[in-house]
Amino acid sequence: GAVVSQHPSRVICKSGTSVKIECRSLDFQATTMFWYRQFPKKSLMLMATSNEGSKATYEQGVEKDKFLINHASLTLSTLTVTSAQPEDSSFYICSALSGQGIYEQYFGPGTRLTVT
Amino acid sequence: GENVEQHPSTLSVQEGDSAVIKCTYSDSASNYFPWYKQELGKRPQLIIDIRSNVGEKKDQRIAVTLNKTAKHFSLHITETQPEDSAVYFCAASRGGATNKLIFGTGTLLAVQP
Numbered sequence: 479g480a481v482v483s484q485h486p487s488r489v490i491c492k493s494g495t496s497v498k499i500e501c502r503s504l505d506f507q508a509t510t511m512f513w514y515r516q517f518p519k520k521s522l523m524l525m526a527t528s529n530e531g532s533k534a535t536y537e538q539g540v541e542k543d544k545f546l547i548n549h550a551s552l553t554l555s556t557l558t559v560t561s562a563q564p565e566d567s568s569f570y571i572c573s574a575l576s577g578q579g580i581y582e583q584y585f586g587p588g589t590r591l592t593v594t
Numbered sequence: 595g596e597n598v599e600q601h602p603s604t605l606s607v608q609e610g611d612s613a614v615i616k617c618t619y620s621d622s623a624s625n626y627f628p629w630y631k632q633e634l635g636k637r638p639q640l641i642i643d644i645r646s647n648v649g650e651k652k653d654q655r656i657a658v659t660l661n662k663t664a665k666h667f668s669l670h671i672t673e674t675q676p677e678d679s680a681v682y683f684c685a686a687s688r689g690g691a692t693n694k695l696i697f698g699t700g701t702l703l704a705v706q707p
Contacts, residue, residue: 510693521683521697522638571637575693582628583695585637 481505482574484586491562492594499557499589501572507552508574512583513545516569528555562593596621598686600698608706613671615701617684620665624686627660627667628695632681641682642669645689674705 481504491497501511509530514522526547527535534547544566546558555574559566569590573583597620607613619627625646630638644651644658644667651658657670667686671678684698 512694519700519702521699524694524696527694569635573695582640582643583693585630585639587637588635590635 480576480582480584482508482572482584482586484570484572484589486589487587488590488592490592490594493563494561497559497562497591499559499570499572499591501555501557501574501586503553503574503576503584506574506576508555508576509552510575511549511555512573512575513547513555513557514571514573516571516588518569522571525557559591562591564593567591567593596624596686596696598684598696598698600684600701602701603699604702604704606704606706607674609674609676611674613669613674613678613703613705615669615682615684615703616666617668617686617698618664618666619686619696621686621688621696622665623688624665624696626687626689626693627658628685628687629656629658629669630683630685632683632700634681638683671703674703676705676707679703679705 483502485500511528513525516522525540528547528549530549536542549555571588572586599618628643631641632638642656655672660667682701685695687695
């Protein structure tokens with residue numbers, strides 16, 4: 479149990495286009511999901527906390543108009559990178575919490591975004 | 595702000611030896627400390643975690659110790675095997691509904707056969 483999927487696993491896009499990444503909890507309802515960004519050989523950097531039915535909470539330095547997050551249901555959160563630029567190229571990973579009081583986060587497999 | 599420091603950044607051991615990775619956190623309200631193993635290009639996998647009401651936890655060859663006073667926690671891997679080679683991340687959280695994890699900088703562990 480506790481499986482989180484992400485789609486797509488890899489995406490290449492041109493500068494100026496927008497890219498949507500989906501994060502789904504497959505066998506549980508996730509009231510809270512998190513979006514991370516990871517550069518090569520670096521740690522996971524939290525971008526935002528996504529709560530179902532409410533606005534995401536962004537970490538300091540993360541542009542909310544650049545990285546749009548929508549958590550429309552208890553099993554789906556989406557991250558849209560708008561007007562993508564080469565510096566947005568990175569590994570994006572989501573995670574999900576199964577409910578209040580539960581500590582463990584379940585991670586998705588990640589999405590490799592390359593902006594040309 | 596919250597910060598988690600992790601050492602060493604790289605660690606090479608011989609197969610069968612022990613490996614120790616240490617982390618220090620800054621937020622005294624942190625009460626949940628997981629360790630993740632990440633293989634290249636893969637998702638982080640939780641390998642062990644500890645909560646603040648416990649000083650030590652063990653699961654087969656893996657153990658974690660916590661010193662809340664000093665705000666230190668460590669990962670111990672005994673009888674290392676080549677398949678233990680990966681990047682290991684510690685993290686700290688206040689737990690609860692939001693459970694925001696602050697990750698350490700990672701340790702690349704290489705187990706030489």
